[in-house]
Amino acid sequence: MTIASGSTRRIAYVPETVFGTTPATPSFKTFRATGGGPRTNKTTGTSDEIQADRNVRDEYQLGQDVSGAYN
Incomplete structure (x- = not known):
């Protein structure tokens, strides 16, 4: 049985010759890092509706950034 491993990571980038355009044949360069990394920040809202059991009716996503x- 194959088991996936989530403990490894590789950070790489592709240099662009023209801003915003990925080259036709990208050559990834490995980026050495000792920590850190991107995190997602989610913005949510909650419904103002009052239920009989006093629970929140709904929580919804308003936006997300990195x-x-x-x-």
Whole structure:
């Protein structure tokens, strides 16, 4: 049986010759890091509706962005 492993990672990038355009034959360069990394930040809202059992009716996503840095 094959078991997936989530403990490894590889960070790589592709240099662009033209801003915003990935080359036709990208050559990945490995980026060495000692920690850090991107994190997602989710913004949510909740319904103002009042239920008989006093629970929140709904929680919904308003937006999401990414922030972070590599050491």
